[in-house]
Structure formats: C-alpha cells, structure tokens
Amino acid sequence: MQYLIQLLISGLAIGAIYGLIAMGFAVIYKSTGLVNFAQGEMTMITAYVAWTISTTISGNVFVVAFGAILAAIVLGLVIERVVMRPMLGEPVFATVMVTIGLAVILRSSINFIWDAYPHGLDLGVGRDIVRIGGIGVRTGQIAVITALLLLLAAVWGFFRYSKFGIAMRAVAADDRTALLMGISATRVHAIAWAASSVIAGIAGVFFAISYDLSPAMFQLGLKAFPATILGGLDAVLGSGVGGLLIGITENLAGGYLGSGMKEVAGFAMIIVVLMVRPFGIFGERDIERV
Amino acid sequence: MRSGDFKETYGELVALTDSRPVWLWSAALLAALIVAPYLLNSYALSFLIIILITGVGALGLNILTGYTGLISLGHVGFLVTGAYAYAVVVSKYGMPPIVGFLAAGIVPALASLVVGAPSLRLKGLYLAITTLAFSFIINTVILEARTLTNGARGISVQRPEILGVSFDSDAAFTHLCLGFAIVTLLATLNIRRSRVGRAFVAIRDNDTAARVMGINLHAYKLFAFVTSAFITGIAGALYGIYLSFVSVEGFPFLLSIEALAILIVGGLGSALGAVLGTILIVLLPEATRLLFSVFSAQMDAIFSTGAQELKSMLYGLVIILFLRFQPRGLVGAWHDIRRLWANWPLRY
Numbered sequence: 001m002q003y004l005i006q007l008l009i010s011g012l013a014i015g016a017i018y019g020l021i022a023m024g025f026a027v028i029y030k031s032t033g034l035v036n037f038a039q040g041e042m043t044m045i046t047a048y049v050a051w052t053i054s055t056t057i058s059g060n061v062f063v064v065a066f067g068a069i070l071a072a073i074v075l076g077l078v079i080e081r082v083v084m085r086p087m088l089g090e091p092v093f094a095t096v097m098v099t100i101g102l103a104v105i106l107r108s109s110i111n112f113i114w115d116a117y118p119h120g121l122d123l124g125v126g127r128d129i130v131r132i133g134g135i136g137v138r139t140g141q142i143a144v145i146t147a148l149l150l151l152l153a154a155v156w157g158f159f160r161y162s163k164f165g166i167a168m169r170a171v172a173a174d175d176r177t178a179l180l181m182g183i184s185a186t187r188v189h190a191i192a193w194a195a196s197s198v199i200a201g202i203a204g205v206f207f208a209i210s211y212d213l214s215p216a217m218f219q220l221g222l223k224a225f226p227a228t229i230l231g232g233l234d235a236v237l238g239s240g241v242g243g244l245l246i247g248i249t250e251n252l253a254g255g256y257l258g259s260g261m262k263e264v265a266g267f268a269m270i271i272v273v274l275m276v277r278p279f280g281i282f283g284e285r286d287i288e289r290v
Numbered sequence: 291m292r293s294g295d296f297k298e299t300y301g302e303l304v305a306l307t308d309s310r311p312v313w314l315w316s317a318a319l320l321a322a323l324i325v326a327p328y329l330l331n332s333y334a335l336s337f338l339i340i341i342l343i344t345g346v347g348a349l350g351l352n353i354l355t356g357y358t359g360l361i362s363l364g365h366v367g368f369l370v371t372g373a374y375a376y377a378v379v380v381s382k383y384g385m386p387p388i389v390g391f392l393a394a395g396i397v398p399a400l401a402s403l404v405v406g407a408p409s410l411r412l413k414g415l416y417l418a419i420t421t422l423a424f425s426f427i428i429n430t431v432i433l434e435a436r437t438l439t440n441g442a443r444g445i446s447v448q449r450p451e452i453l454g455v456s457f458d459s460d461a462a463f464t465h466l467c468l469g470f471a472i473v474t475l476l477a478t479l480n481i482r483r484s485r486v487g488r489a490f491v492a493i494r495d496n497d498t499a500a501r502v503m504g505i506n507l508h509a510y511k512l513f514a515f516v517t518s519a520f521i522t523g524i525a526g527a528l529y530g531i532y533l534s535f536v537s538v539e540g541f542p543f544l545l546s547i548e549a550l551a552i553l554i555v556g557g558l559g560s561a562l563g564a565v566l567g568t569i570l571i572v573l574l575p576e577a578t579r580l581l582f583s584v585f586s587a588q589m590d591a592i593f594s595t596g597a598q599e600l601k602s603m604l605y606g607l608v609i610i611l612f613l614r615f616q617p618r619g620l621v622g623a624w625h626d627i628r629r630l631w632a633n634w635p636l637r638y
Contacts, residue, residue, distance in 0.1 A: 108599035
C-alpha cells in the first residue's frame with residue numbers, strides 16, 4: 001500500500017510535468033491548428049537558460065524564475081516571427097514538418113552551445129522532504145502539481161472569458177473568417193507561441209530542479225505527446241489531465257511490470273484510447289466538408 | 291515549334307516515359323552504376339552503398355506518405371524490424387539469405403497491419419503520433435524478447451552468399467544493393483501508374499471523396515502500409531548487413547525524421563524526388579565538410595568536434611528552407627528548369 005501510494009505520488013509529479021508540456025502543445029494547436037514538434041526542445045532550452053542564470057548571475061529563486069520566463073517569451077516570439085510566420089497559409093503538413101526541422105536544429109544547438117553532460121539545477125529549494133501521513137513527498141513535487149492546477153485554472157479562464165482568448169479560439173476555428181472580423185491572426189499566433197513556450201519552460205525548470213538537466217530532456221516532449229493525444233489535441237484542460245494520467249500509468253507500469261514497460265506505457269495507452277476515441281478523450285470531433 | 295505535349299491514348303498517359311533520351315540516359319546511368327564499384331575508392335563507395343540503401347527506404351516511405359498521404363513518424367520501426375528479422379533468421383537460425391530477405395519484408399509487413407488497422411479511424415497528426423508510438427513500442431519489444439533478439443547485445447550479421455554468389459566484397463555488395471534499389475524503383479513506379487496507385491493518390495487528395503467514388507479506404511490504406519513496410523524492411527535488412535551488426539541503437543529515431551526530410555527535399559509523392567532527395571541528404575554533410583575545409587583548417591577543426599551537431603542542424607535547416615522556398619522539392623525545381631529550357635525565351 002505504501003509502495004502504491006509512493007508510486008502514485010511520484011507519478012502525479014512527473015505527470016504534472018508532462019501535463020504542463022502537453023498544455024503547451026494544446027495552446028499552440030488551439031490557436032494555430034499545428035502540432036509543435038519542437039515543444040520538448042523549447043522546454044529544454046528554457047531549463048538550460050535557467051541553469052546558466054543560476055550559475056553565472058544569481059542562484060536566487062525569483063531571479064532565476066523571472067529570467068527563465070523572460071527567456072521563454074523571447075524564444076517563443078523569435079521562433080514564431082522567424083520560422084513560423086513565413087509559413088502562414090501553407091498546408092498543415094508543410095508547417096508541421098517545419099517544426100520538426102526546428103526541433104532538430106534546437107536539439108543540436110543545445111549540444112553545441114552547452115555540453116552533453118548532465119547538470120543539476122540547484123536553487124536550494126524543492127528538494128526538502130515533507131511527510132504527509134507517513135509518506136515522504138518532495139516540496140518540488142508538490143510545487144509542480146500546484147503549478148499545473150493553477151495554470152489549468154488560469155488557461156481555462158483565459159480561453160473562456162477573456163476577449164483575447166476568444167479571439168484565439170476564433171483564429172483556430174477559421175483563420176480567414178477571424179481575419180475578416182478584425183482579429184490580427186499574426187498577433188494571436190505570436191501570443192500563443194510565447195504562452196506555450198512559457199508553460200513548457202516552467203515544466204522544464206521544474207524537471208531540472210527535481211531530476212537533472214541533460215540533452216536527453218527533449219524526450220519529455222515525446223513523452224508529453226501521449227498526454228496531449230489522450231486529452232485531445234484541442235483540449236487544453238484535457239491535456240493537463242492527460243499528463244497526470246500518463247504519469248500515473250507510466251509509474252505503475254514501471255513499478256509493477258518492469259522498467260522497459262515504463263518507457264512505453266504511455267504510448268501503448270494512447271493506441272488503445274485512440275482505437276476507441278480517435279480524437280482523444282476530451283477532443284472535439286472534426287466535421288469536414290468535401 | 292512544339293506547342294505542347296499531347297497524349298492521345300490511356301496507354302500513353304500511364305507509360306513510364308514517352309521520350310527516347312530518358313531511356314538512353316537511364317541506361318547510361320545504370321551502366322555507370324554497375325561499373326562504379328570497380329573504379330571508386332572504398333570511401334566514395336561507402337557513400338554509394340548508403341545512397342542505394344537509403345533510396346530503397348525512402349521509396350518505401352514514399353508509397354505511404356508521398357502517394358497515400360499518411361504521415362508516418364515511425365518508419366524506423368519497420369526498418370529495425372526488417373533488420374532484426376533478417377538477423378534472427380540468417381545469423382541465429384542459419385537459414386539461407388533469400389529466406390532472410392523474405393522474412394525482412396514479411397515481418398514488418400505483418401507489423402504494419404497492427405499499426406495500419408487504426409488508420410481508417412485516425413487522421414493526419416493523430417495517425418502520425420500513433421506511428422511514432424509504434425516505433426518506440428517495437429524497440430521495447432525487441433529489447434525484451436531476449437531469447438530471440440539477444441536484447442541490448444544485438445546480433446552480428448555476415449555479408450550474404452546467394453545462390454553460390456558471394457557478396458562479401460564491397461563491390462559485390464554494392465551490386466546487391468543496386469539490384470534491390472532498381473527493383474524497388476521499378477516496383478514503386480509501376481504501383482503508381484496502376485489502379486492501386488491511382489487509388490492511393492485519390493486517398494491522399496481527399497479520402498472522403500475517394501470513398502464516395504468507390505475506393506475501399508480500409509483495404510487500400512492497409513495495402514499502402516503493407517507495401518511500404520515490406521520495402522522499408524528490406525532496406526533495414528540491407529542496412530543491418532552493411533553495419534554488420536544489428537542493434538536497437540543502430541536505428542535511432544532521427545532516421546524517421548531523415549526519411550521524411552528526404553521526401554520533402556526531393557518532392558513529395560514522386561519516385562524521382564525520393565531518389566534525388568536521398569542523394570542530396572546523404573551527401574549534404576560531406577559536401578558541407580568539404581566546403582568548410584576549403585575555407586580554413588580552423589573551421590575543419592570545429593567540424594570534427596561538433597560534427598554530429600552541425601550535421602543535424604543542417605538537416606533541420608535544409609528541411610525548413612526547402613519547405614519555405616521550394617515546397618515542391620528538387621523535382622519541382624527540375625520541372626521548372628526543364629520547362630524553361632523547352633520554352634525559352636517564352637515563359638510558357
């Protein structure tokens with residue numbers, strides 16, 4: 001029982017990280033209709049920037065957090081402006097392939113700029129152990145789950161009530177009609193990329209605090225795919241929940257079936273789910289005209 | 291002056307080519323490729339072998355992604371399955387290499403049925419991610435099935451001897467790869483101009499419309515998966531033989547991306563494009579290295595330390611630039627040049 005609860009809690013913590021990255025996917029998909037295959041790499045770059053700030057400028061938590069968020073915003077905006085905007089109006093396949101190319105570039109630039117060795121991001125927080133009812137939980141784990149819940153609420157409110165959130169949904173639904181209604185599609189895309197980059201960056205920093213920083217971190221992006229797919233590509237809230245589900249499944253499979261199963265439990269799960277619901281658990285069915 | 295190129299019968303429409311020079315040049319190229327292994331040094335020969343093997347794989351993916359429009363991010367899964375099928379059958383059970391190649395085609399084809407089955411329900415990106423999931427799952431299956439595959443230790447593979455002919459030397463192995471590449475090229479070209487190929491293209495252009503016209507979506511999508519996996523599996527077996535060692539690490543996920551990059555750079559949905567794209571992508575790192583080494587020895591030093599990184603950055607950059615400036619790929623550029631040549635000084 002103790003073992004099960006321990007697995008569930010660490011599953012929730014890693015699931016929250018997947019969930020955050022998956023939300024990043026969903027925010028971009030919801031406003032631009034694209035899957036951003038460079039999400040894992042963006043996560044990784046923000047975490048590396050945070051690490052650089054902590055070792056060179058200051059190890060203060062707030063300084064690092066501020067710097068990392070700023071860097072994530074800049075990264076998102078630059079990618080949108082330089083790489084994605086020229087592709088506006090091109091077929092989805094072409095644009096998605098561009099993000100794959102971008103992912104390859106970002107991934108190798110990490111090895112090029114920094115190095116291939118793992119580092120620890122030590123801010124002096126997040127590694128203390130709190131005991132709740134006899135179960136040891138790290139504060140970092142609590143913080144990441146809280147962050148996921150807060151962001152889920154904020155993003156839900158944003159898309160539901162704010163004027164800009166509604167504009168984003170309009171652009172996603174039909175960008176031409178949205179343009180005719182006076183919505184600036186390019187601005188919507190820019191904000192979406194920045195927001196997604198920040199959300200993914202937060203996940204990256206939390207991951208670096210709880211585990212460590214290495215060029216293999218981009219695999220978080222691959223792990224978050226099942227989460228997004230499970231929730232439905234266009235469901236921001238669903239992606240967050242999907243992340244938690246994937247995290248728990250993965251940890252239970254790893255704990256009871258063996259480490260090989262841990263790697264693929266998420267992928268096996270989405271194949272089963274997609275057989276039953278081809279648009280994810282919370283996704284909306286596309287109705288298309290021929 | 292010729293005012294245009296008019297086809298008068300259906301036979302002419304589906305003919306491989308209507309021009310004599312194309313046949314002549316193809317024959318000349320074939321002759322050159324047959325002689326090449328005896329003239330090239332072993333370094334250049336290794337590039338030729340890689341181009342031929344990669345070409346087979348790219349043509350395989352072209353059937354699925356180029357013709358039928360089903361994006362696969364998991365083709366490396368079929369590649370590794372084919373390589374392992376060959377290695378297990380030939381190295382472990384000592385069967386003749388022909389059986390090995392058959393197994394290298396059939397086992398991935400069977401695996402593709404499992405991935406292809408959901409493809410009627412899944413569309414676009416959902417399908418792409420399912421294939422991605424498949425390639426990760428297959429790696430785990432291979433690592434876990436230790437009795438058959440030796441797990442993480444891998445299996446070493448010898449160069450084959452088929453019907454008394456030994457393909458041990460590099461030149462002979464090149465001829466083997468060349469044979470497979472030509473058969474694959476002819477097979478895909480012929481699939482494209484048959485009823486099946488037209489059904490594939492109809493599905494790519496609009497699958498609902500294709501269904502309304504009476505094309506059995508499920509059967510044709512599965513057929514595309516099976517053919518594509520069969521060819522890719524053969525490419526995997528050849529690659530395994532070339533590496534002389536089959537392991538999961540030998541087939542990284544990047545190969546899936548590389549295959550898609552080849553199709554995009556060459557021109558999606560064209561066999562000629564797959565071939566041109568293969569040549570460009572395989573030679574790209576080498577060409578850049580030569581270019582840099584001409585400029586300075588210092589650049590060369592950077593290249594040797596960060597070679598792998600620069601190589602993959604180049605992939606990324608080339609993919610992005612092609613999609614941005616030449617979305618129809620090398621084939622599109624070739625068509626433009628040809629039209630310019632025929633119609634100059636008029637625009638069309």
